Amino acid sequence: MSDAEFEAAVSALDPELRVLLEGEAALDEEGGIASKDSDVQIINEEEEKKLDVCHRCYALKHYNHITTETSPAFLRATQQYGSLEFLKTKRNPLIVAVLDVIDLPFSLGSQLPELIRQNPSARIMIAANKFDMLPQRARRHEQRIRDWIVQHLKQHGFPTQQIRGVTLVSAKKGWGVLGLLRRIDEERLPTDDIYLVGCTNVGKSALLNQIMSQRASKSKRQQYQITSSAVPGTTMGTLRIPLHALHMGTPQQAGGKRRFLEREHYLIDTPGAVNDQQLIHLMSFKEQKKLMRHAELKPVTFRLEAGRSLLLDSFARIDVVESSDPVLFTLFTPMIPHITKTLKMMDQEGPLQPIPQLLSVRGVHNSRASVDLAFASIGWIAVAGMFDNARLRVWLPPNVNPVEAFAIRQPAMLPFEYQGVTRKFFGSGNRARQ
Structure with missing residues (x-):
């Protein structure tokens, strides 16, 4: 016709x-x-006006200052908490799950795996953000890290058969973003919306801005710019960006006329799921900004014998209760460590409480970590050594659930990062010497 x-x-x-x-x-x-x-907004770029910005976003963007609370209760009250429930009923949805590669399994959350299990048709693309924070030596082994992520997700009940790909990205530096977009283009159907999901602080908004900078025109970047900051829960509502603005829309036949009105499709940024067991929620805004500065982690190894303790400020403590040989702790955290005698800590009343059960850890080699001791939002400690069986006591703040704020990861994520340089505790002074 x-x-x-x-x-x-x-x-x-x-x-x-x-x-x-x-x-x-x-x-x-x-x-x-x-x-x-x-659902379609036709924008005349010639008549486009400057976007109005709320006081909260303006203060975050220009002054890195927070005008609201950052507590989990506040975030739940103001965000569309539980809004991911709609994914249960979506047919064959395409979901980009953004994870913090230095905060696993905590950046996975508990809500997303359950929702994916309830929707077997969902297709999942994993974007492991903050790859730039891993040590340079470790970044050479991308495939090993991707395999470890899939294995770790499977251990925590994530249906890995629905994963279409794992991409290591850096929203700060733009690494891997084009590769992620290419994989999305290959997987996306003409009728698909794209859902960007993840916990607070994984960097969804920063990743979205990076996608805009690499795919959208200058006018579109200005029009759809997203406020991004180190504050937990910066995104407080669902954001929708038309895919045509990212050159991801359904291509029209050359020279043809579109006879049917097609529904616009979107890249949808959902509010971050709130994990109230992350230790960052116990920090002041000043401490949060300091912790969330993106810088490459510099692993350092401490050699502790029985009767010594390692502290990470007022958020975590590990006592070496028993060990046949020294235990090597390699720290992957921006927190400043403090080494002291366990007896000295027993004489002082501190803000931490011990986990009831002692951890039993076995060493396999001085240069290979056997397990990771991971703490929600503040990094992890890799344990190595030539000991048969060491018993450790872990201390955490009293108002967190140890099961959700602390995890033992086996195998270790970066087992070979120990480089032969240790720092050993000497004497009764609260210092660590090389």
């Missing part, structure tokens, strides 16, 4: 049938087909 014949045939149809043919178009007051889709 010619275009004129097609339009004549459509005009002769019942108005309700015309609405079905035209996708999500609505009837106008006279019973005809409305010319605008409720």
Whole structure:
């Protein structure tokens, strides 16, 4: 049919049938087909005005200052908490799960694995953010890290058969973003929206801005710029960016005329799921900003014998209760460590409480870590050594759940980062000497 014949045939149809043919178009007051889709916003760039920015976003963007609370209770009250429930009923959704590669399994959260299990048709793309924070030596082994991530997700009940790919990215430096977009383009169907999900502080908004900077025009970047900061829960609502702004829309046939009104499709940034067991929520805003500065982790190894303790400020402590040989702790954390005698700590009342059970750890080699001791949002400690069986006591703040704020990771994520340089405790002074 010619275009004129097609339009004549459509005009002769019942108005309700015309609405079905035209996708999500609505009837106008006279019973005809409305010319605008409720989900589509036509932007005239010549008439585009500066976007209004709220006081909170302005303070975060220009002064790195927070005007609201950052507590989990506040975030739950203001965010669309639980909004990921809609993923249960979506048919064959394409989900980009953003994880913090230095905060696993805690950046995975508990809500997403359950939702994915309840929707077996969901297709998952894993974006492991903050790859730039891993030591340079470790970044050479990308495939080993990707394999470890998949194995770790499987251990925590994530349905790995639904994973379509794992991409290591850095939202700060732009590493891996184009590779992620290429994989999304290969996986995406013409009818797909793309859902960006993850916990607070994994860097979803920063990743979205990086995608905009690499795919969108200057006018579109200004139009859809997202406020990103180190504050937990910066994104407080669902954000929708049309895929055509990212050159990811359905391509039109060259020289052809679109006869049906197609629904616009979006890249949807959802509010971060709140994990209230992350230790960052116990910090002041000043401490949060300091912790969230993106810098490469510099692993340092301490050699502790029985009767020694390692502290990470007022958020974690590990006592070496028993060990046949020295235990090597390699720290992957921005927190400043403090080494002291366990007896000295027993004489002082501190803000931490011990986990009831002692940890039993076995060493396999001085230069290979057997397990990781991971703490929510502040990094991890790799344990190595030539001991048969060491018993450790872990201390955490009293107002967190040890099961959700602390994890033993086996195998270790970066087992070979020990480089033969240790720092050993000497004497009764609270210092570590090389």
